[in-house]
Amino acid sequence: MSVKAMMATILQNQLTLRGVHSLTPSDYEQIVERLIEHLRELELSLAAREIADTHEP
Secondary structure, three states: OOOHHHHHHHHHHHHHOOOOOOOHHHHHHHHHHHHHHHHHHHHHHHHHHHHHHHOOO
C-alpha cells in the first residue's frame, strides 16, 4: 500500500468518526494529493527562507 493510499484511509477513518459519510474513495485521494502538494510547497518555502536567512550579511 502506498503512502498516499494509507493517508487516504486514515483520512477516511477520521472523517467517518466525525460523521462524514458522503465522500468517495477518490475524494479522499484527491484531498490527500492536495495536502501533499501544500506540504511540498511549504517545505520549499521554508527551505528558501532558511537559505535567504543564512546569506544575509
